[in-house]
Amino acid sequence: MLELLYRFARPLLFSLDPETAHELVFRGMGAVRLLAALSDLQPDPVLARTVAGLRWAGPVGLAAGLDKNGVGVRTWEALGFGAIEVGTVTGQAQLGNPRPRLFRLVEEHALINRMGFNNAGAVALAARLNRLREAGAWPKVPVGANLGKTKAVPLEDAVEDYLNSLKALRGKADYFVVNVSSPNTPGLRELQEKEPLSRLLAALVPEARATPVFLKLAPDLEEEALAEAVNVAVDTGCAGIIATNTTLTRPGETGRLQQAGGLSGPPLAPLARSKLITTLAAARGRVPVVAVGGITTAEDVIDRMRLGCTAVQVYTGIIYEGPLLAARLHRELADRVQRAGGWEPLLRDRPTSIPPRPVR
Numbered sequence: 001m002l003e004l005l006y007r008f009a010r011p012l013l014f015s016l017d018p019e020t021a022h023e024l025v026f027r028g029m030g031a032v033r034l035l036a037a038l039s040d041l042q043p044d045p046v047l048a049r050t051v052a053g054l055r056w057a058g059p060v061g062l063a064a065g066l067d068k069n070g071v072g073v074r075t076w077e078a079l080g081f082g083a084i085e086v087g088t089v090t091g092q093a094q095l096g097n098p099r100p101r102l103f104r105l106v107e108e109h110a111l112i113n114r115m116g117f118n119n120a121g122a123v124a125l126a127a128r129l130n131r132l133r134e135a136g137a138w139p140k141v142p143v144g145a146n147l148g149k150t151k152a153v154p155l156e157d158a159v160e161d162y163l164n165s166l167k168a169l170r171g172k173a174d175y176f177v178v179n180v181s182s183p184n185t186p187g188l189r190e191l192q193e194k195e196p197l198s199r200l201l202a203a204l205v206p207e208a209r210a211t212p213v214f215l216k217l218a219p220d221l222e223e224e225a226l227a228e229a230v231n232v233a234v235d236t237g238c239a240g241i242i243a244t245n246t247t248l249t250r251p252g253e254t255g256r257l258q259q260a261g262g263l264s265g266p267p268l269a270p271l272a273r274s275k276l277i278t279t280l281a282a283a284r285g286r287v288p289v290v291a292v293g294g295i296t297t298a299e300d301v302i303d304r305m306r307l308g309c310t311a312v313q314v315y316t317g318i319i320y321e322g323p324l325l326a327a328r329l330h331r332e333l334a335d336r337v338q339r340a341g342g343w344e345p346l347l348r349d350r351p352t353s354i355p356p357r358p359v360r
Helices: 002-014 018-027 029-039 073-078 122-134 155-169 188-192 194-208 223-235 266-283 298-307 316-321 325-340 343-347
Strands: 049-051 054-056 060-062 084-089 102-105 110-113 143-147 175-179 213-217 240-243 262-264 289-292 311-314
Touching (some): 002 018, 002 029, 018 102, 060 325, 073 084, 073 122, 084 122, 110 316, 122 143, 143 155, 155 175, 155 188, 155 194, 175 194, 194 213, 194 223, 213 223, 262 266, 266 289, 266 298, 298 325, 298 343, 311 316, 311 325, 316 325, 325 343
Parallel strands (some): 060 084, 060 311, 084 143, 143 175, 213 240, 289 311
Antiparallel strands (some): 049 054, 102 110, 110 262
16 A cells, blocks of 8 residues: 555655655655554564664664654654664754755665754654653664754864753663764764764763664765774774765766765765775674665665675665665565575675675
């Protein structure tokens, strides 16, 4: 039913401005949840993964950015995501950058965004998540909160701003992600440098207490800087790494759309994969690595896991493939695992590198 509904709605949604279409979809999230519940889209138990001590129902999770304010948490669970990440949320509510700020590259199944962390603030997100807990409606899958810096806060006060968000959400989210890699907040990526990153994570990780903290990094970092950031994360007690965020580069044919912002989707995949290899080498099995960037097929998921990733996240693929993307990927993965006789045989041959993926 949901697949037919999406096929019917897609031409209408793609005729609208991307952000208007996004808002329209979110107004119908309750109905989507009901239809998803009727379809039983939960991952096969054989796919369950443990990521930093958290049990993911399957290896395909929702990346941050799609649901900044945690409005659709129960819907994402019903749609079969193995884990859910909401945000990016900031210490203060903010409107983000002027519209238009989200652009489709339909031929490449890609997006360019310069949203600028538009969100209702950490306190509002904490209240929404707390209502779910108090109502006994908390998902059976982990729900993470992605934390960013408020634009109006000077860079020298970033630590306090992140701490405000973390403290507001402590005890509400199952894990935190420190986002210092969005290209759409001026100066934010400077926090990926060794000294400021060390100060930030050294302050945040102890305040998170028992809640795992992940670091999300940019694909535009040079390999040496990327490895250094991973080492800082491990040394300060982070539970894992998420690689990667969007890119300011314009691979393939994407340069023909002259819009500033971060690129996501399949054109990002070769760059994200190459930086993922660097990330995994730096992590050296000390912490789990979650892959994100241009993942749309079961083979993409298997490739990342063969490299050594514990799980993956998707975002842009949902826009083009529809709300059943995670359920479809989990169904195909379960079939592959069962035919191979388990995860270990399926993932046994781990490549040292992955050939670039052709842009559609």
